[in-house]
Amino acid sequence: MIKDCSGKLEGVTETPVLEVLLIVSRVLGIRKEDLFLKDLVVSPTEEKRILKLVEKRASGYPLHYILGEKEFMGLSLLVEEGVFVPRPETEELVELALELIRKYGIKAVADIGTGSGAIGVSVAKFSDVVVFATDVSSKAVEVARKNAERHGVSDRFFVRKGEFLEPFKEKFASIEMILSNPPYVKSSAHLPKDVLFEPAEALFGGEDGLDFYREFFGRYNTSGKIVLMEIGEDQVEELKKIVSDAVFLKDSAGKYRFLFLNRRSS
Numbered sequence: 001m002i003k004d005c006s007g008k009l010e011g012v013t014e015t016p017v018l019e020v021l022l023i024v025s026r027v028l029g030i031r032k033e034d035l036f037l038k039d040l041v042v043s044p045t046e047e048k049r050i051l052k053l054v055e056k057r058a059s060g061y062p063l064h065y066i067l068g069e070k071e072f073m074g075l076s077l078l079v080e081e082g083v084f085v086p087r088p089e090t091e092e093l094v095e096l097a098l099e100l101i102r103k104y105g106i107k108a109v110a111d112i113g114t115g116s117g118a119i120g121v122s123v124a125k126f127s128d129v130v131v132f133a134t135d136v137s138s139k140a141v142e143v144a145r146k147n148a149e150r151h152g153v154s155d156r157f158f159v160r161k162g163e164f165l166e167p168f169k170e171k172f173a174s175i176e177m178i179l180s181n182p183p184y185v186k187s188s189a190h191l192p193k194d195v196l197f198e199p200a201e202a203l204f205g206g207e208d209g210l211d212f213y214r215e216f217f218g219r220y221n222t223s224g225k226i227v228l229m230e231i232g233e234d235q236v237e238e239l240k241k242i243v244s245d246a247v248f249l250k251d252s253a254g255k256y257r258f259l260f261l262n263r264r265s266s
Contacts, residue, residue: 005020005023005024005050005051005054006019006020008054008055008058009054009057009058012057012058012060012194013057013063019057019063020054021035022063022067023050023053023054023057023063023066023067024042024050026053026066026067026068027046027049027050027053028040028042028046053066060193060194060196060197061194061197062085062194062195062197062198063194064079064085065079065080065081065085065197068080070085070086070116072086072090072091072116072118072122073091073094073118073122073125073126075121075122075125075147075151076150077116077117077118077121077147077150078116078143078146078147078150079116079143080139080143081197082137082139082140082199083115083116083137083139083140083143083198083199083202084115084116084140084198084199084202084203085116085198086115086116086118086119086181087181089230089251089257090118090119090181090230091122092251092252092257092258093119093179093181093228093229093230093257093258094118094119094122094123094126096228096249096258096260097109097119097123097177097179097228098123098126098127100177100226100228101123101127101129101177102127104176104226104264106129106176106177106226107128107129107130107176108129108130108132108171108174108175108176108177109123109129109130109131109132109175109176109177109178109179110131110132110133110134110165110168110171110175110177110178110179111123111131111132111133111134111179111180112133112134112164112165112178112179112180112182112216113134113135113136113180113181113182113183113202113212114133114134114135114140114141114144114159115135115137115140115143115144115181115202116140116143116144116147117133117143117144117145117147117148117157117159118147118181119179119180119181120133120144120148120157120159120179121144121147121148121151121153121157123179124148124153124156124157125151125152125153128156129156129177130156130157130158131153131156131157131158132158132159132160132165132168132171132175133157133158133159133160134159134160134161134162134163134164134165134166134167134168135159135161136161136162136163136201137161137199137201137202138161140199140202141159141160141161144157144159145157145159164215164216164219164220165178165220172220175225176224176225176226176264177225177226177227177228178222178225178226178227178228178229179228179229180212180216180228180229180230181229181230182205182212182213182216182229182230183201183202183203183204183205183209183211183212184205184209184210184212184213184230184231184232184235185203185204185205185209185232186204186205186206186207186208186209186232187204187205187206187207187209188207189204189209191203208235208238209232209235210235210238210239210242213229213231213239213242213243213259214242217242217243222261222263223263224263224264224265225261225263225264226260226261226262226263226264227246227259227260227261227263228258228259228260228261229258229259230257230258230259231248231256231257231258231259233255233256233257235256236248236256239259243259243261245261245263246259246260246261247259247260247261247262248260
């Protein structure tokens with residue numbers, strides 16, 4: 001069955017066998033490592049469910065929506081349709097943030113466009129900060145709250161629905177660091193089929209992909225704060241026009257990936 005199912009996913013993913021194993025383990029409720037036990041029995045109902053999900057994946061539907069979770073920073077995060085799936089590159093943003101938190105003794109952090117809560121929940125899990133997270137999606141707020149509870153940080157992770165930092169206006173003065181993986185894809189970009197199942201508001205940032213940055217830095221005075229945001233690798237020159245004192249950092253693949261702004265008083 002594994003071989004037949006993986007054949008259906010060729011051309012859809014570079015790892016068809018692994019994805020089938022993950023789907024089968026999800027349906028059976030066991031670890032994928034245990035799928036090779038000789039006494040493993042798959043009922044007709046389970047087989048039907050597996051085949052249905054493989055066909056769904058073959059249509060381009062995101063694997064992690066099927067699985068209902070995504071690993072990020074070693075944490076299993078709940079994800080579902082209507083919520084952005086966290087990417088490995090964003091783990092590097094979290095690692096940078098944690099370094100800055102330790103270096104400056106930061107106590108309060110904002111996470112704009114939290115999605116599943118990947119950034120904010122991870123930062124809260126691996127430090128002692130309080131996180132104020134926002135998202136324009138009710139579904140994202142719901143999922144982020146569940147992930148905070150799942151990883152035991154709901155007492156330091158607060159999430160509200162709304163744009164930018166508007167839901168936490170009363171906390172703005174106390175926030176020392178602002179983190180975000182905002183929508184920065186150009187509206188004309190051609191994306192893989194599975195990505196198009198994800199919420200457009202979490203992906204697209206207008207004609208040049210920079211609408212979020214223009215509005216954020218035009219609206220908020222970030223004096224005294226650290227800002228760390230993910231960017232598109234080809235957006236550096238245009239972003240310099242929006243934030244002239246920003247520093248642009250490369251990821252481990254050597255691509256410009258982060259906008260860093262340190263406006264803390266010395």
